[in-house]
Amino acid sequence: MRPDLDLIQSWIEPGSRVLDLGCGGGTLLKYLKTSKNARGIGLEINEKNIQNCIEKGVRVIEQNLDKGLGNFQSDSFDTVLLTQTLQALHKPDLLVDEMLRIGTKGIVTFPNFGNWKSRLYLATKGKMPISKFMPHQWYNTPNIHFCTVKDFDALCAAKNIKVLARTVVNSKHQGNWAMKLWPNFFGETAIYHLSRN
Amino acid sequence: MINSVPSDSVGIIKPKEFHFDNPLELASGRQLPFFDLIVETYGELNVNKSNAVLVCHALSGDHHAAGYHAANDRKAGWWDACIGPGKAIDTDLFFVVSLNNIGGCSGSTGPTSTNPETGKYYGPDFPVVTVKDWVNTQFILMKRLEIPKWAAVIGGSLGGMQAIQWAISYSEKLHSAICIAGAPKLSAQNIAFNEVARQSITSDPNFFEGRYLEKNTSPKKGLTLARMVGHITYLSDNAMRLKFGKTVMDFEKEGNNFGRDLRSGKLSFGFNVDFQVESYLHYQGERFSENFDANTYLLMTKALDYFDPSVDYGGDLSRGFSESNCDFLLISFSTDWRFPPERSREIVEDLLKTNKEVTYLEIEADQGHDAFLLPIPRYVAALKSYLNRIYNEITTNAS
Numbered sequence: 001m002r003p004d005l006d007l008i009q010s011w012i013e014p015g016s017r018v019l020d021l022g023c024g025g026g027t028l029l030k031y032l033k034t035s036k037n038a039r040g041i042g043l044e045i046n047e048k049n050i051q052n053c054i055e056k057g058v059r060v061i062e063q064n065l066d067k068g069l070g071n072f073q074s075d076s077f078d079t080v081l082l083t084q085t086l087q088a089l090h091k092p093d094l095l096v097d098e099m100l101r102i103g104t105k106g107i108v109t110f111p112n113f114g115n116w117k118s119r120l121y122l123a124t125k126g127k128m129p130i131s132k133f134m135p136h137q138w139y140n141t142p143n144i145h146f147c148t149v150k151d152f153d154a155l156c157a158a159k160n161i162k163v164l165a166r167t168v169v170n171s172k173h174q175g176n177w178a179m180k181l182w183p184n185f186f187g188e189t190a191i192y193h194l195s196r197n
Numbered sequence: 198m199i200n201s202v203p204s205d206s207v208g209i210i211k212p213k214e215f216h217f218d219n220p221l222e223l224a225s226g227r228q229l230p231f232f233d234l235i236v237e238t239y240g241e242l243n244v245n246k247s248n249a250v251l252v253c254h255a256l257s258g259d260h261h262a263a264g265y266h267a268a269n270d271r272k273a274g275w276w277d278a279c280i281g282p283g284k285a286i287d288t289d290l291f292f293v294v295s296l297n298n299i300g301g302c303s304g305s306t307g308p309t310s311t312n313p314e315t316g317k318y319y320g321p322d323f324p325v326v327t328v329k330d331w332v333n334t335q336f337i338l339m340k341r342l343e344i345p346k347w348a349a350v351i352g353g354s355l356g357g358m359q360a361i362q363w364a365i366s367y368s369e370k371l372h373s374a375i376c377i378a379g380a381p382k383l384s385a386q387n388i389a390f391n392e393v394a395r396q397s398i399t400s401d402p403n404f405f406e407g408r409y410l411e412k413n414t415s416p417k418k419g420l421t422l423a424r425m426v427g428h429i430t431y432l433s434d435n436a437m438r439l440k441f442g443k444t445v446m447d448f449e450k451e452g453n454n455f456g457r458d459l460r461s462g463k464l465s466f467g468f469n470v471d472f473q474v475e476s477y478l479h480y481q482g483e484r485f486s487e488n489f490d491a492n493t494y495l496l497m498t499k500a501l502d503y504f505d506p507s508v509d510y511g512g513d514l515s516r517g518f519s520e521s522n523c524d525f526l527l528i529s530f531s532t533d534w535r536f537p538p539e540r541s542r543e544i545v546e547d548l549l550k551t552n553k554e555v556t557y558l559e560i561e562a563d564q565g566h567d568a569f570l571l572p573i574p575r576y577v578a579a580l581k582s583y584l585n586r587i588y589n590e591i592t593t594n595a596s
Contacts, residue, residue: 017552041555047575050558054582057589061545061557071546 004173004191005031008081008107011165011193012036016078019103021065021095022085025049026058033058066090069098077103084189086110087143093155099194100161106194112168114148114184133171133188149184152192165193205281206273207239207264207288212304215341221299221334224503227324230313234338235260235304236296239280240288242344247591249344250286250584251335251371252276252295253352253359256427256497257489259303262295263288276353278572285580290588291348299334300326300496308492309410320492321407328355328504332362336370346370348591349584353377353569354536355497357527358504361544365506368521373587375526375580378533378569380540381514381547382505387535390430391498394423398491407492420491421482428481433532433565441474514543515550525555526583528576530568556583 005028012018014036020029023042026049032038042060044050053060063071066089080103086092087110099106111133121129128138136143147155149168156163168179168187179186202208212235221229237260242249252262254275263280265273279285280293297305300323308323315322339347350363350371357379364374380387398404401419409415432440438456458473470476510516525548529541538559548555560576562568568576 039552039554041549051575051579051582054556054579054586057586059554059556061555062559063557071542071549073550076549076552 004109004169004189007167007191008083008109009035011105011107012038012079014038017076018079018081019043019072019077020081020083021069021099022082022088023049023053023058023060025052026056026060028081028083029053029058030056065095069095069102072098072102074101075104079103079105079107081107083107083109084111087145087147089145092145092147093159096155096161096194097159100196104195105164106192108152108190108192108194110147110152110190111143112149112184112187112190113146114150115188116185117188119185149187149190152190156192156194160197162195162197163192164195165191167191202265202268205283206277207281209268210237210239210261210264210266210274212237212260212266214304215338217334217337217341221330221337223324223330224327225325229299229306229324232299232306232334233304233310234296234299234306234334236294236338237261237263237274238295239263239293240291242292242342243592246344247346248291248348248588249339249342250291250293251339251347251350251363252280252286252293253331253335253350253356254295254298255352255354255356256501257424257485257494258356259301260295260297260305261303263293276570278570279577279580285577286351286584287581287588291584294338294342294344296335296338298326298331300493300500302490302493307490308407308496309490318408318410320410323492323496325499325503326496327500328358328362329366329506331500332359332366335359335363336367339370346372348587349373349375351375351377352379354379354566355501355504358501362504362506364521364523364525365517368523371523372591373524373526373583374521375528375583376541376544377528377580378530378536378541378566379527379544380536381507381544383502384540388502390426391502393426394498395495397422397426398495401491404491407495409491415486416491417483417486420486420489420494421479423482423491423494424485424489425478425482428478430535431566433534433563435532436564436567437474439563441472441477513547515547518548518551518553521551521553523554524587525553526580527555527557528560528569528579529558530560530562530564530566530573530576532563533566533568535566 018038018040020042023044029040029042043063080099118129168183168190169175170188215234218231258275261274262276263274282289297303300307302309308319312319350360352360357376360374360376398419401416403414404416441456441458442454444458460476506517507514527541529538545557562573
């Protein structure tokens with residue numbers, strides 16, 4: 001299991017109800033079902049991913065996150081997940097609100113744009129960073145709302161969201177002492193465990 | 198005519214008739230003293246009797262869902278695209294049960310049956326039946342077949358409504374409910390179309406207050422009109438453009454004629470059939486009117502109009518699902534304007550309210566409401582994968 005997913009699963013209580021926003025092929029939900037006996041539902045819009053979910057026996061609902069989550073009741077899930085999708089949403093701030101309306105807790109992961117590689121790329125080349133993880137041009141990228149660890153901290157503070165845990169990992173999904181000291185500089189992927197205050 | 202039965206067909210099928218002697222209480226308060234159901238089955242029931250699947254038909258369907266009745270049949274059953282060995286509803290895995298609902302005209306007790314009170318055709322005296330009544334009779338059939346629990350109850354359109362009703366009425370008797378291109382209830386627009394269809398039938402001079410069979414005739418013109426208007430609601434604008442837009446005039450770009458193919462190459466400047474679409478609707482309507490009973494059509498449209506399982510739960514459908522512990526699969530089609538995706542999403546929302554296990558797909562398809570009958574790759578693949586999972590669950594649970 002990837003270290004970031006390993007961390008995420010450690011935050012899920014056994015037998016809990018999990019909503020995975022942008023669940024991909026259902027790998028995490030399937031894992032949570034077998035290892036944690038979690039009852040999960042995933043939301044996804046990619047046809048192939050949806051088919052993969054069905055084949056895995058993962059419950060999936062074809063739904064566009066940008067159209068809101070009004071069909072979900074408040075407090076109907078223990079944890080709502082949003083992994084590597086925040087930056088692609090039209091209204092990420094509203095979705096974070098929705099996550100914590102629907103779930104008692106939320107887990108958000110996103111690529112940290114404050115990472116030194118992004119900073120160096122922009123500083124030296126003067127162009128929007130392109131990497132293996134973010135291979136798109138500025139005009140065709142699905143990632144329309146990049147943020148940094150500091151930005152997200154500020155959003156949580158402004159919304160009075162409690163950060164239960166925050167960690168960062170590199171592209172190999174590993175952490176080290178430097179990332180612990182300077183997460184916004186060295187971390188490539190940020191992982192947040194959130195709850196309402 | 199088929200020359201030989203395709204290898205993925207269930208083959209030549211002989212329908213079976215079941216007679217039920219006990220009086221059947223109906224939602225209307227009326228009663229049928231006894232009734233018959235005509236049924237087809239495909240595949241084999243396993244030893245544990247856990248692999249049975251119920252297929253419910255829509256407005257104009259019947260028990261003949263798959264395969265052929267004779268080697269010279271012009272076409273296969275109405276859902277042959279999905280039922281057969283290796284198909285989405287895999288008859289190598291499942292024992293599939295398909296019946297003609299009461300009120301129908303294909304062999305189950307309906308308006309064309311003899312009314313025991315009068316010795317004549319039931320005709321207009323056949324009681325108005327509801328989806329709930331149908332599900333009750335399906336449950337009676339289930340007991341007769343000694344099936345303890347359905348692996349799945351599946352249907353499209355009005356058939357999907359029966360699957361939803363099953364999950365509410367007999368929640369412990371099914372492992373999964375599959376509702377394709379369905380709706381939680383009809384909208385005013387849906388009811389309006391049904392009323393036009395009914396008026397077409399009842400205003401036909403050959404309707405004779407529904408007693409046309411006694412007079413050895415039938416309101417063919419009215420039934421043709423009813424089917425024509427119905428058929429329009431089953432197709433999408435784009436599907437019609439494609440179907441009737443094959444000819445390209447000199448002054449048009451390819452694919453740009455909006456489905457305005459002419460029947461005879463030029464306009465008649467009269468009130469005859471000018472366009473292919475008109476001719477097609479006439480043909481479909483007339484063919485339908487030769488094979489379907491007008492009173493049954495009236496009954497089926499009423500069953501649609503009356504369907505609203507939330508009525509028993511103060512208008513809150515989610516409460517109806519509160520006892521349901523089955524798995525749900527809902528599928529809608531992007532260009533379906535009879536029961537568009539929003540209607541399926543309404544059901545999904547009510548299922549989510551009560552924390553049900555639900556899977557929902559919105560299939561991009563050009564074919565409108567009719568899409569549920571067609572072998573659209575993504576739809577068929579999803580249905581097949583889902584049912585394979587259900588099969589694995591029921592076979593491992595039983596062992």
